[in-house]
Amino acid sequence: MQPQKLSQSTLSALRGIVGQGNVLTSDEHRLCYAYDAQRLECVPDAIVRPADTAQIAAVLRLANENAFPVIPRGAGTGLSGGSVAAAGGVVLDVCRLDRIVQIDETNMLLTAQPGVVTAKLVSAAEKLGLLYPPDPGSINACTIGGNVAENSGGLRAVKYGVTGDYLKALEVVSPLGEVYRTGARTVKSVAGYNVTSLLCGSEGTLGVLTEITVKLIPIPRFRRSLLAVFDTVRGATDAVVAIMTCGVLPATLEMMDGMTIRHVEQANHIGLPVEAEAILLIEVDGYSDAGVAEEAEIVRAALAKSEASEMKTADNPADRERLWEARRSAIPALARARPTTMLEDVTVPVTALSEMTLFIQQMAREHSVSVATFGHAGDGNLHPTFLADDRDEDEIARVKQATAEIFEKAIALGGTVSGEHGIGMTKTRFLPMETGPATIEVMRSIKRAMDPNNILNPGKVFFED
């Protein structure tokens, strides 16, 4: 582990800002903050845990004076290295800013500090009959600040969109330590540049979010879930296209391939069809029982014309719960299989799902690696998950090669190397392939303008010059 590199005077200035107990420099602490939910280790020099916006602003002003990187961090559940210290420096942990500031029930707005766990935010809204739709897989651990920084998606994105679709306003500390507000608490606003959306998904490189206002919607109280079983991947992906063009939008449309099904069943004994090569899990929801029943029937009719070998409707809450437990347990079940799980995130147009899924399986065969694929099929968003062993360098190299070819294929199919996990530090090499150099130069010019001293989260999104 590399030694802590900050000067004693910087450390004591940090202690002066956030208090003695909120500057962590021990090797144990630094190692705890060296990871997110992917496998790269990046040890920071120190961790600070500010209590409020003013302390965050002071830390950033100090960072500009003393030239050390600052890496904003929520719960560290990210999957692309967005919250780890790629170039050393100070991790700015926002966990103490964990208050729901206000819920405006009538205007359907919720204002929270960045360290609020997303599930807590969702449940506070639910108590008032309101829904915050984005539901990233790590919802019980991740924070709303991290969700905004990465523009997180989730299972409901096919109908309800992602974090950015609900983001209304922000309080921000700029990289230079200036506090400002963006956006509006109104349904519509076109007052100046949309800095709110620029910050959303900027992975902590353009500002530290200190207050977040999201819009809520009335809870769709009615829902119907369906399961469809397929003997081939192509049968399932063709059915996805049929559903997405049947005239109604499902709230959720998930796919699991054969290997995922078998691992989930082995771990959880849910009763999944272990002989199948793919299943689709579908949910339709809405504000009227009759309407949802009608929409579910339209989806069922589309499925009936597909190659599904079996179809089940989850008629009661217990059946429904079991169905969605299967999907939720995909990652934990796969993580049990081998020492190292490498979860990827490619998105293609729905029409290219079939080609993408089959290509992933082909790559696994060609490079002799093991991959299970599941994901948000309605979005074209797949999570090929490599099951490997970190101690086997050759296997990891083969996984990396397969991943690189999968990214290139996703781009060739008109897709993106990241649907919802961000570029972080794990995909910087692939971003220019997707966007081209001129777009990267525009992004860099924005970064240079807003963060002239390159203080916030350096080494992320695009390589620095």
Place this chain on the structure above:
Amino acid sequence: MQPQKLSQSTLSALRGIVGQGNVLTSDEHRLCYAYDAQRLECVPDAIVRPADTAQIAAVLRLANENAFPVIPRGAGTGLSGGSVAAAGGVVLDVCRLDRIVQIDETNMLLTAQPGVVTAKLVSAAEKLGLLYPPDPGSINACTIGGNVAENSGGLRAVKYGVTGDYLKALEVVSPLGEVYRTGARTVKSVAGYNVTSLLCGSEGTLGVLTEITVKLIPIPRFRRSLLAVFDTVRGATDAVVAIMTCGVLPATLEMMDGMTIRHVEQANHIGLPVEAEAILLIEVDGYSDAGVAEEAEIVRAALAKSEASEMKTADNPADRERLWEARRSAIPALARARPTTMLEDVTVPVTALSEMTLFIQQMAREHSVSVATFGHAGDGNLHPTFLADDRDEDEIARVKQATAEIFEKAIALGGTVSGEHGIGMTKTRFLPMETGPATIEVMRSIKRAMDPNNILNPGKVFFED
């Protein structure tokens, strides 16, 4: 009228790029391009009508070499001066880029050049059973490029959102004349900064949009319309709050005050209640007949508990059409009343609608001016429309004073000075009041980084240093 100020060599270079016939410099042409849909006159030095992206890039490179402003323009239907030449220079009319490039029916994406009239885009999608939801009032004349540049709203925004909510990808010519692409053709994408959203609503100051990809949704085939009549404005605004919290989202929720009702009725003889102080026009839509009927009933129940003196359901298409004709004819009917119509655009949280509407009426009395208010009540978006005479300087001064106080009130109520018309050049003075100076400085830093020579649409959004 000021003389044309471009040098002969610049003009001949422009002719070399776009062709002799596509550089307009006559006084008549310059006057035609001196207006948008508001009253300020700004005469450009010349107009160019490029045929493609390459010509636009060449015009911008020339502008950087010869230091003249370039003002992108669609149909000129804007209401804040976004497309007029505030500081002289060359208007870049995109009307020749008027092709729908591609409709991807399965992935529900439409790609268009910026000069495509929005109604044409909508109707091309409709033929495939798909809807492009944003519906600005000028939909039959305005262009998709202008809609993106101003992030236009419309009547359906309360449920379906605004232009930016449907924008997926762009081809852009940067202020320096570089061509690049942003965004993705997938449902989700978090690959790098969201430059797409930054450009949306940037009013032609950060780039010229040359190709626009929007997402479509399946057409909600079922709808129910309702009319509710009120003796007081407060009764109507209370009903708006009741509807917005009844648990379902109407597709449209419009309000017209007494003066608007009487002008519309006088012009169109629709049968509106001329004694009323306010009416609400409501539409519920969806994918299932039974579902929409149930949702309409929930809205009707909320209205039944309000102070509505009368309620009507439009049960057949002819009744429904008459109801919405009333709303669509608000602007033309008001425009007949006096020589000069000054249409404003403030948005407040729905809970502040009552106070905002009554304040607008109070301002009219205090400043002895005539104002009719209508708007998208479900969004909190009001269009106070002043009826005046341009030749009466004193009256115009009083309108301006009333407008300024209305803007200040909107900000005080937690609202915005522009819900959907943009800042352009008519509201630059009010933007800093809303955002504060630190936010303006962030916006300016982005402008300086992306347009170092201040070529694109100078004098808009915020005052230049």
